[in-house]
Amino acid sequence: xxxxxxxxxxxxxxxxxxxxxxxxxxxxxxxxxxASRSIVVxxxxxxxxxxxxxxTNGRPPTDxxxxxxxxxxxxxxxxxxxxxxxGLDRDDAVVRQRMASKMxxxxxxAAETAKPDDSVLQDWLERHPTRFTDDAxxxxxxxxxxxxxxxxxxxAAGGQIRGEAxxxxxxxxxxxxxxxxxxxGEEFVAALDRLEPGPKWQGPVQSGFGWHLVRLTEKRAGxxxxxxxxxxxxxNDWRSATxxxxxxxxxxxxxxxxxxxxxx
Amino acid sequence: MKRILxxxxxxxxxxxxxxxxxxxxxxxxxxxxxxxxEAAVPLTDYPERVYWGDTHLHTSISFDAYxxxxxxxxxxxxxxxxxxxxTSTTGIKAKLARPLDFLVISDHSDGMGALQRxxxxxxxxxxxxxxxxxxxxxxxxxxxxxxATSEIIAAAAAGTLPDQMLNSDSDGPTRDLWTExxxxxxxxxxxxxxxxxxGFEYSLLPEGNNLHRVVMxxxxxxxxxxxxxxxxxxxxxxxxxxYMEGYEKKTGGQVLAMPHNSNVSNGLMFETTMSDGxxxxxxxxxxxxxxxxxxxxxxxxxxSEAHPFLSPNDEFAxxxxxxxSIGNLxxxxxxxxAMQGGNYIREALKRGLSLEQQLGVNPYAFGLIGSTDSxxxxxxxxxxxxxxKHTGNEPSAKDRANAxxxxxTRQGRFGWNYLAGGYAAAWARGNTRAxxxxxxxxxxxxxxxxxxxxVRVFGGFGFTPDMFEGDWVKAGYxxxxxxGGNLADEGKAPSFLISALKDPDGAxxxxxQVVKGWVNPDGTTGEKVYDVVWxxxxxxxxxxxKVPLVGDTVDRAKATYTNTIGAPELRSVxxxxxxxxxxxxxxxVRVLEIPTPRWTLFDAVRFGIKLSADALADGVAQERAYTSxxxxxxxxxxxxxxxx
Numbered sequence: 001x002x003x004x005x006x007x008x009x010x011x012x013x014x015x016x017x018x019x020x021x022x023x024x025x026x027x028x029x030x031x032x033x034x035a036s037r038s039i040v041v042x043x044x045x046x047x048x049x050x051x052x053x054x055x056t057n058g059r060p061p062t063d064x065x066x067x068x069x070x071x072x073x074x075x076x077x078x079x080x081x082x083x084x085x086x087g088l089d090r091d092d093a094v095v096r097q098r099m100a101s102k103m104x105x106x107x108x109x110a111a112e113t114a115k116p117d118d119s120v121l122q123d124w125l126e127r128h129p130t131r132f133t134d135d136a137x138x139x140x141x142x143x144x145x146x147x148x149x150x151x152x153x154x155x156a157a158g159g160q161i162r163g164e165a166x167x168x169x170x171x172x173x174x175x176x177x178x179x180x181x182x183x184x185g186e187e188f189v190a191a192l193d194r195l196e197p198g199p200k201w202q203g204p205v206q207s208g209f210g211w212h213l214v215r216l217t218e219k220r221a222g223x224x225x226x227x228x229x230x231x232x233x234x235x236n237d238w239r240s241a242t243x244x245x246x247x248x249x250x251x252x253x254x255x256x257x258x259x260x261x262x263x264x
Numbered sequence: 265m266k267r268i269l270x271x272x273x274x275x276x277x278x279x280x281x282x283x284x285x286x287x288x289x290x291x292x293x294x295x296x297x298x299x300x301x302e303a304a305v306p307l308t309d310y311p312e313r314v315y316w317g318d319t320h321l322h323t324s325i326s327f328d329a330y331x332x333x334x335x336x337x338x339x340x341x342x343x344x345x346x347x348x349x350x351t352s353t354t355g356i357k358a359k360l361a362r363p364l365d366f367l368v369i370s371d372h373s374d375g376m377g378a379l380q381r382x383x384x385x386x387x388x389x390x391x392x393x394x395x396x397x398x399x400x401x402x403x404x405x406x407x408x409x410x411x412a413t414s415e416i417i418a419a420a421a422a423g424t425l426p427d428q429m430l431n432s433d434s435d436g437p438t439r440d441l442w443t444e445x446x447x448x449x450x451x452x453x454x455x456x457x458x459x460x461x462x463g464f465e466y467s468l469l470p471e472g473n474n475l476h477r478v479v480m481x482x483x484x485x486x487x488x489x490x491x492x493x494x495x496x497x498x499x500x501x502x503x504x505x506x507y508m509e510g511y512e513k514k515t516g517g518q519v520l521a522m523p524h525n526s527n528v529s530n531g532l533m534f535e536t537t538m539s540d541g542x543x544x545x546x547x548x549x550x551x552x553x554x555x556x557x558x559x560x561x562x563x564x565x566x567x568s569e570a571h572p573f574l575s576p577n578d579e580f581a582x583x584x585x586x587x588x589s590i591g592n593l594x595x596x597x598x599x600x601x602a603m604q605g606g607n608y609i610r611e612a613l614k615r616g617l618s619l620e621q622q623l624g625v626n627p628y629a630f631g632l633i634g635s636t637d638s639x640x641x642x643x644x645x646x647x648x649x650x651x652x653k654h655t656g657n658e659p660s661a662k663d664r665a666n667a668x669x670x671x672x673t674r675q676g677r678f679g680w681n682y683l684a685g686g687y688a689a690a691w692a693r694g695n696t697r698a699x700x701x702x703x704x705x706x707x708x709x710x711x712x713x714x715x716x717x718x719v720r721v722f723g724g725f726g727f728t729p730d731m732f733e734g735d736w737v738k739a740g741y742x743x744x745x746x747x748g749g750n751l752a753d754e755g756k757a758p759s760f761l762i763s764a765l766k767d768p769d770g771a772x773x774x775x776x777q778v779v780k781g782w783v784n785p786d787g788t789t790g791e792k793v794y795d796v797v798w799x800x801x802x803x804x805x806x807x808x809x810k811v812p813l814v815g816d817t818v819d820r821a822k823a824t825y826t827n828t829i830g831a832p833e834l835r836s837v838x839x840x841x842x843x844x845x846x847x848x849x850x851x852x853v854r855v856l857e858i859p860t861p862r863w864t865l866f867d868a869v870r871f872g873i874k875l876s877a878d879a880l881a882d883g884v885a886q887e888r889a890y891t892s893x894x895x896x897x898x899x900x901x902x903x904x905x906x907x908x
Contacts, residue, residue, distance in 0.1 A: 055492045058510025166833050167763050185768030208768040209832040240339050
């Protein structure tokens with residue numbers, strides 16, 4: 001394979017390399033030429049400064065406010081360039097540490113934002129089913145009595161039973177256990193756990209309010225839903241349980257690219 | 265040459281694009297899914313159940329929480345509030361017996377993440393000797409870390425923070441933190457089951473006087489990432505409102521602010537003037553009412569409902585005052601009697617009516633909620649699970665009730681002055697961001713000091729007790745207005761349909777009261793507390809205008825009580841006996857539980873410590889709920905602050 005003659009010119013190599021460096025620096029945000037003493041705060045840069053100000057203050061800066069921000073930007077830029085000219089970025093523990101923490105942050109957020117695929121999450125769901133099981137559900141009617149004796153007497157008397165007044169629902173259908181617990185209290189819902197559904201009034205069972213006769217019409221144990229229904233929850237759980245390991249993984253990927261020798 | 269450069273640039277562009285894709289979260293995907301899930305939540309015709317939440321919780325990115333030792337972030341805070349088990353910073357496994365329905369994480373906007381950065385910064389970076397000292401203290405020991413944080417709060421209050429701290433290059437790091445934080449909140453929001461709302465705390469603190477607000481957003485990542493949390497340093501509250509107006513205009517979203525701890529503002533929170541001392545303008549009043557529809561009435565750092573000095577006839581106004589009423593937030597300036605009027609909510613509601621008479625707008629027509637202000641990332645609100653104001657007084661600090669607890673470096677407050685914290689109750693048609701936020705906006709919310717009692721109140725005309733025989737809630741909505749609403753004066757006494765149901769797992773109720781405030785034609789104001797319904801009314805006859813005390817079953821040595829006194833539910837239809845035609849007034853309901861042990865007694869039993877005489881004397885309290893008021897006024901009653 002023969003290459004055109006101009007590709008062998010050292011000057012071309014030099015320019016190409018320079019171009020790449022130019023692009024690289026432009027991309028990573030370093031100044032094009034640290035030694036340059038010309039600072040142009042272009043319209044784009046001004047817009048960026050104004051936008052940053054607006055993000056915090058919720059309105060665009062006035063001309064005076066923008067001018068003050070630009071002055072600050074110029075001041076920082078001058079000092080920054082002078083610092084680079086003096087080589088203050090080299091062998092400086094502060095800068096080194098700052099760059100390292102920036103990279104650490106980037107690597108960590110890469111790990112943090114890595115998307116687990118379905119098989120990882122399916123596996124997680126199968127290994128921790130109880131964390132994602134639906135609430136048990138209940139359907140029931142209830143009649144309230146302040147005293148146990150009254151409730152027992154009403155049940156024994158049979159016929160049309162009337163409860164006493166209280167601001168609680170007389171009937172719940174397909175209600176999640178957590179909701180029954182929030183309204184009636186833990187003691188009551190624990191009692192429902194022990195009852196079997198049937199057409200008859202049962203009880204009385206106790207709650208924080210008093211006593212209840214209950215007609216339990218429906219009782220359904222919680223099930224493990226398919227992944228599609230609880231994907232976000234499974235992902236949250238997987239994320240929080242494996243965060244540290246994945247942060248370490250982020251570093252390991254970078255570290256693997258290095259040959260490190262520690263001399264004895 | 266051109267081509268090579270072109271290819272080089274292309275390669276770089278692809279690499280950069282790939283890197284960007286690799287780094288960015290998928291929040292838009294989450295946002296779309298959330299919108300879909302929110303739309304699928306069935307809504308009831310009117311609010312049928314109440315939702316419980318904490319709107320004021322700090323995590324490790326709050327500079328002081330971090331300084332006090334907290335290392336739990338938003339994810340742990342959300343998991344804990346939803347009912348999952350987490351391990352606290354001090355290594356204690358913690359799980360809420362009863363999960364919350366919603367949570368607003370409200371980390372300080374000032375110095376968000378700053379203390380973590382200060383602690384982790386290379387020491388050389390810190391040219392300021394004070395910052396070097398703080399850096400060392402933060403890394404030395406938990407005690408020193410706590411001390412450094414106290415010093416930083418004191419310096420912020422005194423306006424003597426080092427320049428380097430004020431001007432530190434924080435925009436970039438704050439933006440990263442904020443964006444990541446918002447992504448987590450979206451991931452945990454589960455429409456219909458658990459609502460995670462974005463917010464921050466704006467901690468305006470002139471000379472240590474607390475003018476703090478919790479700012480709460482209605483929206484998700486796509487909108488909230490368009491702004492940064494608004495810092496308070498060198499601002500006034502009007503600047504916050506301008507920020508909020510800017511946010512709504514720019515994103516089409518909604519945001520509101522909730523003042524808190526007016527009790528330590530040394531009279532500044534509810535002034536009758538503007539912040540510069542000049543007379544209040546209608547425009548100022550309108551902006552305040554619009555942006556601040558709700559105030560946090562009770563939390564760990566005391567209760568701000570009423571004060572015995574202002575309400576000498578209210579024998580229950582002393583709750584949560586010990587320690588707090590002596591001065592401002594850092595106790596750098598003592599509070600004088602003249603300041604108390606601007607410190608308490610009942611007085612503010614009265615001032616609002618008086619100002620409305622002059623200006624045509626009521627700046628203080630706000631609803632009430634409670635919250636925790638916990639700095640442990642753990643939203644605990646009950647007496648038997650108090651996890652501490654901050655990580656330095658988590659339950660592992662066994663003598664925390666007796667220990668001095670000074671936010672600043674001045675003396676004067678003790679651990680037992682802390683309340684266990686409160687919760688916010690919202691009447692909403694479903695558990696979604698929009699429904700919860702809108703309940704706050706229309707003030708259909710109430711405060712409790714922790715217990716989850718269910719409180720309803722409707723105002724109207726011609727309500728009768730037989731309404732309780734039928735569907736009175738539906739009737740309340742169709743024939744009247746719920747808490748937070750406005751009643752137009754019809755020339756006859758208003759009546760109120762009131763029901764208070766005890767916490768299903770808590771204590772019985774002592775009494776239900778209506779607190780009325782009004783304004784006279786000369787601009788002066790008045791107030792009266794009415795006992796409306798109470799337990800064992802046949803045995804506890806009113807004498808000299810007062811209902812006898814309910815009694816006390818608390819065993820101080822065991823931290824127990826029994827529900828052998830009080831009632832599971834109290835309800836009544838009450839008609840104002842002192843109605844005067846044409847007089848503007850507000851009415852809110854206060855519900856008192858029977859006396860129960862405070863967290864200090866639980867601590868004494870669990871950890872075998874001996875409480876100081878003062879702490880023991882304050883070891884029992886009547887926990888309570890405060891509803892948002894209903895306002896009665898002429899043609900133009902104060903309107904709920906709505907959009908637009």
